[in-house]
Amino acid sequence: METEKIVEYGRKLKEFKLDRKINIMEVCGTHTMQYFHTGVKDIFPENLNLIDGPGCPVCVTANDYLDRAIEIMKQKNVILTTFGDMLKVPSSYSSLQKEKANGGDVEIVYSPLDALKIAEENPNREVMFLSVGFETTIPTEAIAVRNAIKKNINNFTILPGNKLTPPAVAALLSMGEVKIDGFILPGHASIITGVNAWSFIRDKYKIPSVVTGFESKELIFGTLMLLDLIVNNKSDLLNSYKEVVSDEGNLKAKEIINEYFDVIDTDWRGIGVIPDSGLALKEEYAEFDAVKKFPVEVPPVVEPKGCRCGEILRGLVTPLECPLFGKKCTPRNPVGACMVSSEGSCAAFYRYKKD
Numbered sequence: 409m410e411t412e413k414i415v416e417y418g419r420k421l422k423e424f425k426l427d428r429k430i431n432i433m434e435v436c437g438t439h440t441m442q443y444f445h446t447g448v449k450d451i452f453p454e455n456l457n458l459i460d461g462p463g464c465p466v467c468v469t470a471n472d473y474l475d476r477a478i479e480i481m482k483q484k485n486v487i488l489t490t491f492g493d494m495l496k497v498p499s500s501y502s503s504l505q506k507e508k509a510n511g512g513d514v515e516i517v518y519s520p521l522d523a524l525k526i527a528e529e530n531p532n533r534e535v536m537f538l539s540v541g542f543e544t545t546i547p548t549e550a551i552a553v554r555n556a557i558k559k560n561i562n563n564f565t566i567l568p569g570n571k572l573t574p575p576a577v578a579a580l581l582s583m584g585e586v587k588i589d590g591f592i593l594p595g596h597a598s599i600i601t602g603v604n605a606w607s608f609i610r611d612k613y614k615i616p617s618v619v620t621g622f623e624s625k626e627l628i629f630g631t632l633m634l635l636d637l638i639v640n641n642k643s644d645l646l647n648s649y650k651e652v653v654s655d656e657g658n659l660k661a662k663e664i665i666n667e668y669f670d671v672i673d674t675d676w677r678g679i680g681v682i683p684d685s686g687l688a689l690k691e692e693y694a695e696f697d698a699v700k701k702f703p704v705e706v707p708p709v710v711e712p713k714g715c716r717c718g719e720i721l722r723g724l725v726t727p728l729e730c731p732l733f734g735k736k737c738t739p740r741n742p743v744g745a746c747m748v749s750s751e752g753s754c755a756a757f758y759r760y761k762k763d
């Protein structure tokens with residue numbers, strides 16, 4: 409029955425009549441991948457164009473963050489712990505993978521709590537965790553700091569690099585470089601932020617949007633809901649992922665984030681500094697902040713020559729418009745961050761469009 413319903417709605421999507429070109433943007437790396445992976449992108453109606461937005465946390469992390477992380481590791485003899493998807497990201501002069509191959513102390517972890525455990529087991533070494541991610545990962549980073557205090561572990565730090573997604577969408581809209589007719593909003597980040605965090609899209613910009621899940625049926629329903637709003641000129645904000653996303657979001661998670669972090673302006677690859685879009689540890693937790701604990705000179709940032717990752721993150725071009733795509737730049741030898749992460753637009757295009 410369920411399958412029949414998916415097929416029926418899939419057909420509805422495929423046959424949806426659009427009398428002009430419609431641009432919709434998704435702002436979640438998992439959506440970037442899932443639209444390809446589930447085949448939903450293949451049943452898009454004529455005239456529907458999906459633009460990938462700045463929804464991949466690894467991709468939007470500006471080079472100076474990784475440059476600083478490497479300098480801290482090298483200059484201060486620190487064990488650097490990170491999620492695996494940061495490993496191959498090119499920094500200005502190197503990458504964590506190259507540093508590890510050259511003897512650098514780089515450890516892959518699945519959670520900041522794993523990094524804390526490494527600190528506990530190595531009391532004579534400093535352990536730094538690269539805190540890169542959007543709203544969903546931040547509460548665990550706050551818990552890691554809380555546990556470090558509880559257990560009196562004082563050789564653990566995080567390098568704050570977390571980002572908040574609604575300000576990035578607000579920044580793109582205020583720049584006005586791309587005409588966006590509607591947004592598919594991230595299911596995961598919205599679990600924390602709540603639907604209401606996106607109300608500015610409706611109230612200020614009068615653009616429709618739908619919070620959507622990640623399975624094929626959710627992508628099909630969410631896209632259909634959005635197209636209905638667009639063709640009927642309704643600038644509503646709808647939630648098609650009500651099983652897990654509420655209007656207010658996860659209040660407990662927000663509470664712990666606010667307890668440990670301050671909202672700050674931060675730099676996004678390709679977009680620049682966005683007001684109130686990042687997090688820094690509060691002053692009372694400065695001893696857990698690697699930037700403060702390990703001041704280092706960071707060499708000038710160098711962007712990879714020819715890489716259009718920044719423009720891709722702003723929705724200005726697709727990966728296929730980058731002359732390096734699939735030639736000099738592949739997942740095996742990535743030139744830019746958008747080809748590294750499994751959630752990156754270039755990686756998704758390479759995996760699903762090129763094969």
Ligand code: SF4
Nearest residue numbers: 715716717730737744
């Ligand atoms: S294909 Fe590679 S070089 Fe081109 S924009 Fe993507 S990451 Fe950058």
